[in-house]
Amino acid sequence: MQDVLNAATLGSIYLLFALGMALAWGTIGILNFAHGVTFMFSAFVAHLVAQSVALPMPAVLAIAILTGAVLSTLTQILAFQPVLARARNQHAAEMRILIAGIGVASIPLAIAQRMTRSAPFGFGNSTYEAQVFEFLGLRLTSTALIVLIAGIGIGVGITWWLKVSKQGLALRAIGVDAETAAGMGVNRFGLAIGTMAIAGGLAGLAGALLTYQLTAIAPETGDQLLIKAFAIIVLGGLGSMAGAIIGSFVLAAAETVMLVNNLGTWADAVSFGLIFLVLLLRPQGILGRKAVRRT
Amino acid sequence: MSGWYFSNIVLIQATMTTLLLALSIQVPMRVGVFSFAGVGAFGIGGYAAAISMTRGGLGTVPAVAIGTILSGVVVFVLGLLIARLTGLYLAMATVAFTLIIAVLAVNGGDFTGGASGIFGALGDITTLSLVIISIVVVAGLTLTERGGLGRQLDAVREDPELANSLGISVTFHRRMSFLISGVLGGLAGALTTLLRSTITPAEVNFHLVVLALTIIVVGGSGSWIGALVGSIVFVWLPTWLTFVAEWEELVYGVIVTLAAIFLPKGLFGLARDQFHRYRSRRIKREAGLTDTAPKERERIALRTAEEAK
Numbered sequence: 001m002q003d004v005l006n007a008a009t010l011g012s013i014y015l016l017f018a019l020g021m022a023l024a025w026g027t028i029g030i031l032n033f034a035h036g037v038t039f040m041f042s043a044f045v046a047h048l049v050a051q052s053v054a055l056p057m058p059a060v061l062a063i064a065i066l067t068g069a070v071l072s073t074l075t076q077i078l079a080f081q082p083v084l085a086r087a088r089n090q091h092a093a094e095m096r097i098l099i100a101g102i103g104v105a106s107i108p109l110a111i112a113q114r115m116t117r118s119a120p121f122g123f124g125n126s127t128y129e130a131q132v133f134e135f136l137g138l139r140l141t142s143t144a145l146i147v148l149i150a151g152i153g154i155g156v157g158i159t160w161w162l163k164v165s166k167q168g169l170a171l172r173a174i175g176v177d178a179e180t181a182a183g184m185g186v187n188r189f190g191l192a193i194g195t196m197a198i199a200g201g202l203a204g205l206a207g208a209l210l211t212y213q214l215t216a217i218a219p220e221t222g223d224q225l226l227i228k229a230f231a232i233i234v235l236g237g238l239g240s241m242a243g244a245i246i247g248s249f250v251l252a253a254a255e256t257v258m259l260v261n262n263l264g265t266w267a268d269a270v271s272f273g274l275i276f277l278v279l280l281l282r283p284q285g286i287l288g289r290k291a292v293r294r295t
Numbered sequence: 296m297s298g299w300y301f302s303n304i305v306l307i308q309a310t311m312t313t314l315l316l317a318l319s320i321q322v323p324m325r326v327g328v329f330s331f332a333g334v335g336a337f338g339i340g341g342y343a344a345a346i347s348m349t350r351g352g353l354g355t356v357p358a359v360a361i362g363t364i365l366s367g368v369v370v371f372v373l374g375l376l377i378a379r380l381t382g383l384y385l386a387m388a389t390v391a392f393t394l395i396i397a398v399l400a401v402n403g404g405d406f407t408g409g410a411s412g413i414f415g416a417l418g419d420i421t422t423l424s425l426v427i428i429s430i431v432v433v434a435g436l437t438l439t440e441r442g443g444l445g446r447q448l449d450a451v452r453e454d455p456e457l458a459n460s461l462g463i464s465v466t467f468h469r470r471m472s473f474l475i476s477g478v479l480g481g482l483a484g485a486l487t488t489l490l491r492s493t494i495t496p497a498e499v500n501f502h503l504v505v506l507a508l509t510i511i512v513v514g515g516s517g518s519w520i521g522a523l524v525g526s527i528v529f530v531w532l533p534t535w536l537t538f539v540a541e542w543e544e545l546v547y548g549v550i551v552t553l554a555a556i557f558l559p560k561g562l563f564g565l566a567r568d569q570f571h572r573y574r575s576r577r578i579k580r581e582a583g584l585t586d587t588a589p590k591e592r593e594r595i596a597l598r599t600a601e602e603a604k
Contacts, residue, residue: 082556099512100555102505106548230387269398272391279388
């Protein structure tokens with residue numbers, strides 16, 4: 001049972017991270033390779049602030065969310081918009097957005113690595129203290145509880161918002177056919193910025209929560225999560241938020257099974273193998289819609 | 296000259312092995328396949344060469360040959376498996392393949408040396424043999440860039456449906472690009488490993504994928520010359536500017552971002568476009584054609600468009 005609980009906590013972190021990526025990729029078609037670095041750098045900025053001022057947890061989270069949103073928006077305005085404006089077709093744009101994302105990602109990573117000398121950092125100075133609850137023989141820290149509530153709550157919330165709200169409908173319309181959507185009066189530019197800001201904020205929240213959960217993270221943590229989030233999105237199906245929720249918990253469960261059976265060094269291979277298997281056997285994912293491609 | 300050569304021999308050799316690695320990514324790109332399997336092949340080739348040398352007691356040439364052939368076969372089979380995928384999905388599947396190679400190397404026990412890798416596989420590779428290998432590879436690739444074959448490959452990249460309808464087998468060219476990518480990546484891996492005498496799983500990571508991609512993006516994906524330009528820039532830049540050595544990652548990040556936005560064809564593509572523009576202007580001038588100023592031409596185009604309304 002304890003393992004199930006641990007898997008659920010891990011899955012919630014994955015979910016918070018992957019949701020932003022899934023949202024941006026599934027709707028406005030941007031696979032943001034700087035998402036992992038946004039995640040890390042938000043936690044890093046919060047760490048810098050928390051070092052000089054002893055802050056309570058909500059303030060630290062707020063700083064991380066804000067930093068993530070600002071970073072992500074800047075990436076969109078300074079890198080992705082110019083790429084889109086210059087690209088000849090969708091295919092070329094896809095590739096160059098991927099490349100621009102990789103380029104952008106190197107910049108905050110280099111700054112953080114240099115300032116920390118690649119050592120892990122945490123919120124040691126924050127006034128927050130984790131409490132441990134025990135019931136029915138299960139151990140649950142208050143951090144894990146917050147992670148679980150935030151992960152599942154925001155996951156369900158965003159899925160629901162995308163389904164019922166007007167902006168959600170407009171976003172989904174962009175995901176299906178961007179040009180027709182624009183013709184129907186959808187503000188593509190504004191929605192793209194808004195989506196990226198939300199995605200960045202989610203990355204920031206995930207970064208800060210993971211730092212609280214593990215007490216410290218390394219500057220490179222974001223890179224691994226990026227590939228895992230890709231596996232989650234592919235598994236759940238591109239464009240489906242419910243798929244991302246399922247994918248997160250499936251991946252977390254599979255990795256926990258590996259850890260419990262003392263196959264820890266193989267745990268990373270799970271996500272890579274999943275990418276492979278899903279793409280080969282069911283390319284549209286569990287809940288994805290089918291795309292028609294001829295060649 | 297010889298003094299310069301001996302003090303920079305490591306960099307000269309690194310330029311050539313990096314070129315081979317970059318080419319293993321560039322060749323699939325030329326047929327429109329965004330595959331990073333070449334980096335995985337680098338790992339396979341490196342490990343196969345190191346293992347056959349330290350465990351099998353083979354010489355340099357057979358060890359390199361085994362690494363090259365094995366990685367060529369593996370990547371070819373990979374290409375058959377993931378033939379259905381396109382675009383980003385294919386790119387990420389090949390990244391996953393590369394990272395799986397690293398995980399296999401970590402978990403290979405005594406056979407692959409685990410996380411600490413393999414030591415003491417020092418081959419006998421001279422700079423001359425590296426130069427010869429590079430020239431042979433580049434000459435082969437030049438043949439695929441010229442004439443009918445070059446135009447066929449361009450068609451496969453730019454418009455696969457059109458290529459199919461013209462009787463060009465898109466599937467065949469894509470499969471071949473995987474095979475060549477595997478061979479080149481394996482060759483780069485085997486040579487690099489035997490030059491340095493060690494290989495560790497940590498070398499075959501996402502960072503190497505990014506480096507190979509960076510080289511192609513900055514140099515240009517249209518020709519092997521682009522890969523050469525990129526290799527030279529990224530191997531030598533840190534030695535030219537100490538500032539760059541200190542902030543290597545940051546400078547690369549800025550360069551890649553700018554190249555992705557402003558240089559879709561890379562440095563080589565930019566130079567070629569400029570040359571073409573210069574030449575066509577000169578030919579026109581020599582033919583006695585007065586070229587209307589671009590601004591004037593734009594004004595005329597606008598006016599006709601308005602009149603059409």
